[in-house]
Amino acid sequence: MRIGELARRSGVSERSLRYYETQGLLNAERTPGGQRQYGEWAVDRVIRVQALYAAGLNSKKIAQLLPCMRDTDGGPSEAATEQLVVELASERDRINRLITDLIRSRDVLDEVITTASVGVS
Amino acid sequence: MRIGELARRSGVSERSLRYYETQGLLNAERTPGGQRQYGEWAVDRVIRVQALYAAGLNSKKIAQLLPCMRDTDGGPSEAATEQLVVELASERDRINRLITDLIRSRDVLDEVITTASVGVS
DNA sequence: CTTGAACCTGACACTGATGTCAACTCCTAC
């Protein structure tokens, strides 16, 4: 598929997809005319990248991480280096703290929403 | 307490605390000389603000939300306006989606970490 | 062919919380 379809199906802008490519997060074949051509796998890849961005990882970390992830086809994946494992563990801990905070904030929002809704005349 | 102690106890930089004040998120008494003076309540407030920032709310939303939150003393809190409730509900939904994504990303990290650790010679 | 939608690269802007520096003032311990 071309970039427009991938953008539509993944919910990520074309701009971002091109950016991902510059960051080494998303390779694309090219047509003879130079247009990007993606396989089905790209949709999952983009969504996963997006989720990692949302988790606060930057491009570089994601780029290091991607080859270590089990692909959808269950293919072979590289093992992470020792240094990378240390960094990823730190990220994981940060994410865990973040999740805790998010749940707390969400509950606060819920309470405010509920309180206001109860008080509606 | 003065700003340095608050920064230390809340884990938020002095710079950010002053910024919070400009955004109406954190009021401070002033000494005759003009230095900020905070009560004990400020520590909780700052931490809560920080958590809301982490949840992706911007200053304006937080400023609207704060007076609707139950204070630590359980004091009276304003009810949110209808419009605000709609916006907060949308934020809550976004946060819930984010939590789901974060858990997924964390699990991916865990798998990579585990895989690499198992393979250590 | 031709036409229009889709795609290309490159450049610039933005967002918004936070870092950092400068120049100055306040507070407290001696």
Place this chain on the structure above:
DNA sequence: GTAGGAGTTGACATCAGTGTCAGGTTCAAG
């Protein structure tokens, strides 16, 4: 009173992903 750590304001920088525009090329349908 004085030294120096702590605080003040104001200005400018940064980060990194994303929006957007310009000017040109490619692709596919008629």
